[in-house]
Amino acid sequence: MKDLSLMTNIEDLRRVCYRNVPKMFYEYVDTGSWTQSTYRENHTDFEPIKFKQKILVDMANRSLETKLLGKTAKFPAMTAPVGFMGMMWADGEIHMARAAQKFGIPFTLSTMSICSIEDLVEAGVEPFWFQLYVMRDREFMKDLIRRAKAANCSALVVTVDLQVLGNRHRDIKNGLSTPPKFTIPNLINLSTKIPWGLRYLKNRRWTFRNIAGHAKNVSDLSSLSSWTKEQFDPSLQWSDIEEIKNLWGDKIILKGIMLPEDAQLAVKHGADAIIVSNHGGRQMDGTLSAIKALPDIVSAVGDKTEVWIDSGFYSGQDMLKAWAMGARGIMLGRAPVYGLGAYGEDGVTRALQIMYDEMDTTMAFAGHRDIQNVTSDILVPGTYPTPIMG
Numbered sequence: 001m002k003d004l005s006l007m008t009n010i011e012d013l014r015r016v017c018y019r020n021v022p023k024m025f026y027e028y029v030d031t032g033s034w035t036q037s038t039y040r041e042n043h044t045d046f047e048p049i050k051f052k053q054k055i056l057v058d059m060a061n062r063s064l065e066t067k068l069l070g071k072t073a074k075f076p077a078m079t080a081p082v083g084f085m086g087m088m089w090a091d092g093e094i095h096m097a098r099a100a101q102k103f104g105i106p107f108t109l110s111t112m113s114i115c116s117i118e119d120l121v122e123a124g125v126e127p128f129w130f131q132l133y134v135m136r137d138r139e140f141m142k143d144l145i146r147r148a149k150a151a152n153c154s155a156l157v158v159t160v161d162l163q164v165l166g167n168r169h170r171d172i173k174n175g176l177s178t179p180p181k182f183t184i185p186n187l188i189n190l191s192t193k194i195p196w197g198l199r200y201l202k203n204r205r206w207t208f209r210n211i212a213g214h215a216k217n218v219s220d221l222s223s224l225s226s227w228t229k230e231q232f233d234p235s236l237q238w239s240d241i242e243e244i245k246n247l248w249g250d251k252i253i254l255k256g257i258m259l260p261e262d263a264q265l266a267v268k269h270g271a272d273a274i275i276v277s278n279h280g281g282r283q284m285d286g287t288l289s290a291i292k293a294l295p296d297i298v299s300a301v302g303d304k305t306e307v308w309i310d311s312g313f314y315s316g317q318d319m320l321k322a323w324a325m326g327a328r329g330i331m332l333g334r335a336p337v338y339g340l341g342a343y344g345e346d347g348v349t350r351a352l353q354i355m356y357d358e359m360d361t362t363m364a365f366a367g368h369r370d371i372q373n374v375t376s377d378i379l380v381p382g383t384y385p386t387p388i389m390g
Helices: 010-020 023-029 037-044 092-103 117-122 138-150 169-174 184-190 194-201 224-231 238-248 260-268 290-301 316-324 334-343 345-365
Strands: 066-068 071-073 077-079 129-132 155-159 252-257 273-276 306-309 330-332
Touching: 010 334, 010 345, 023 169, 023 184, 023 334, 037 290, 077 092, 077 345, 092 117, 092 334, 092 345, 117 138, 129 138, 138 238, 155 238, 238 252, 252 260, 260 273, 260 290, 273 290, 290 306, 290 316, 306 330, 316 330, 316 345, 330 334, 330 345, 334 345
Parallel strands: 077 330, 129 155, 155 252, 252 273, 273 306
Antiparallel strands: 066 071
């Protein structure tokens, strides 16, 4: 095993992931929709935001500990629900869940996971969060909710920005499917990923196991685009959120909020937390980056619900910037997935440690020992976005 201490930033893990993982699955994670402008700006819009550096203050005994939905987390992070995670590394969802929970943060399982809800329970994973897509087949959707409750999932994350699939050009060009179809380009690419292939020869999980054997009327289960067109419900409305909350009967999180008025409606319809998110730039291209959308949303809802954020987080410094601007949790997607694709469970742990250490060290340089005392005062005025709506 390589000395992972030599992986000093998320970019190091990304490069190894790129070498290890078949092209279609790597690009599923590491691209956006259409021109990819929002995908890029999710990251680059952090660059103008500058910290104040404060000296000669006591930096000992620091803590990033916080609470997410009332439960203690080692730092204000949780893993995002990422589809196809089990194609980045065999049984990837199980490895991600174990690493996240050992680290002390929540893990979120995607509806479009390769390992099912039941697979995680069988593997002995602690109670986790489950992410739900709203389906045309409401009986199947209700069955997913029942299965998540039977697994003692502690929160339901409802993705609200994928009623239709964004223009994901790379996925179309790559013929994204699970398992990969045996085309000449795929075979050529797979021939360069021998360790990946050997892991999968020993593995029995190759399809969307939350769906296989449960959903009806699916013409091509291997294809995300076919499944989305046939089953995701484009008529999803706020009244459906009320129905889902009643069916679930516990903590509910709405993921995909980008407007203050939608944040207010989320509060009205009982969201225990909202996630400011543009789906990592994989849905609507040409919209604001998540970090630029954050201030107006925080201003609109105040402390009426927990405001979290995702999309574009590759460093602990960026996490601290978002916290200073009012986000009380950061959902991490690509960063830990790069770690997974690079080194499996150990890679996820390394990715989380990198993010934690960067956030912790930056907080110290900014003159604080406790994350709960960090506000926008640590940022240079005029360098970070502020609310513009009344």
